[in-house]
Amino acid sequence: MQKQILIREAKDYFNITLGLMLYTFGFTVFLLPYKIVTGGIAGIGAIIFYVTTFPVQYTFFIINAVLIVAALKILGWRFLMKTIYATFALTFLLEVAQDIVVRPDGSFYKLLGEGNDFMSLVIGCILTGTALAIVFLNNGSTGGTDIVAAVVNKYHNISLGKVLILVDLCIIGSCLFIDTFGPVEIRCQKVVFGLCTMFIECSMLDYVMNWQRQSVQFFIFSKKYQEIANAIATTTDHTITILDGHGWYTGKETKVLCLLAKKSESVTIFRLIKVIDPNAFVSQSSVIGVYGEGFDQIKVKVPKNMKKKTLKGTDTDNKGS
Structure with a gap:
């Protein structure tokens, strides 16, 4: 380290x-x-x-x-x-x-x-x-x-x-x-x-x-989703979300990997996917901004009255539940 x-x-x-x-x-x-x-x-x-x-x-x-x-x-x-x-x-x-x-x-x-x-x-x-x-x-x-x-x-x-x-x-x-x-x-x-x-x-x-700093979003459809997720997480240190999907035509259940990464990391991620599953279906799209979890910080100012109202509303909901 x-x-x-x-x-x-x-x-x-x-x-x-x-x-x-x-x-x-x-x-x-x-x-x-x-x-x-x-x-x-x-x-x-x-x-x-x-x-x-x-x-x-x-x-x-x-x-x-x-x-x-x-x-x-x-x-x-x-x-x-x-x-x-x-x-x-x-x-x-x-x-x-x-x-x-x-x-x-x-x-x-x-x-x-x-x-x-x-x-x-x-x-x-x-x-x-x-x-x-x-x-x-x-x-x-x-x-x-x-x-x-x-x-x-x-x-x-x-x-x-x-x-x-x-x-x-x-x-x-x-x-x-x-x-x-x-x-x-x-x-x-x-x-x-x-x-x-x-x-x-x-x-x-x-x-x-x-x-x-430009970031991209990946949706990866593959039967070898577990191996791909392990390889990406180990190589890039990014966390990955696994979504439950349902194919309309086939009617089969499937798993979808959702990943946010820097654009400069795209080539590395594509290489990992191709090595594990060359037939994987991958969607890549640009995103305007990514905040938190290793990316940029949220830098907007929160007015005091808004903060009080939000926290008060949250406390009320918790008491009601």
């Missing part, structure tokens, strides 16, 4: 590192050279860098340190240890990457050339949005506004992307008040570009996370 936990943790850290490397590549190669303002702490760091030339990585580190201390009690050590690791790792990666993309005269290399700001924005945000999703899916965070999003998502059924949009609006909108960016029309352009980065990045974040 301890070995499995260590392997799982090592896998998380490995995937988080890959996500951070992808984020660093997208941010420093496609966004920073074109002075594109993004959301999050990286966006704050970029704005400060454009105005004062204060290194992005140091702003990122200082703000994250404050937020980590503030969120320690709410999110716990396990989540924040990975956030602390990500903060140090991303600070280091940003510093190394900026040294690579800066010319000897202090200007940045522009991979797509001059005048391709928007195309660079699209590519960069697709990469950074995907990178953030990889980090979140492995129980980590790049810190900053991700910590704020994780705190909100823990107690409310609001997607991470939506929370980040609300926070990023404030950061991007601040460009309107910074004279360093130039005339008002240029500042408005920066805000429009920033809104585009926010939309693309958050859309990619939600898309990748929802795709990875």
Whole structure:
């Protein structure tokens, strides 16, 4: 058991590192050279860098340190240890990457050339949005506004992307008040570009996370239902419900296995079924959401008056019975 936990943790850290490397590549190669303002702490760091030339990585580190201390009690050590690791790792990666993309005269290399700001924005945000999703899916965070999003998502059924949009609006909108960016029309352009980065990045974040978390429902009809149930339960650790069925045409009694699983587990389940009973009849369908029993938590708020009425009604029914 301890070995499995260590392997799982090592896998998380490995995937988080890959996500951070992808984020660093997208941010420093496609966004920073074109002075594109993004959301999050990286966006704050970029704005400060454009105005004062204060290194992005140091702003990122200082703000994250404050937020980590503030969120320690709410999110716990396990989540924040990975956030602390990500903060140090991303600070280091940003510093190394900026040294690579800066010319000897202090200007940045522009991979797509001059005048391709928007195309660079699209590519960069697709990469950074995907990178953030990889980090979140492995129980980590790049810190900053991700910590704020994780705190909100823990107690409310609001997607991470939506929370980040609300926070990023404030950061991007601040460009309107910074004279360093130039005339008002240029500042408005920066805000429009920033809104585009926010939309693309958050859309990619939600898309990748929802795709990875998508669940499916199986109905399995087979005479070897017991063997199939044992194999699936042993391999995937999922519980299975056995339903009583009755064939209309044959008039015979039959057993139906009902199973909810992650979409990524579908191939494994189909292989198990095929090995045991190649002639089994299987129905697979996508489900919008699965909550409890190893899946997502129910995060809706229950009003106090509703809770009291429900419990009172339950007590009345119990007394009546």
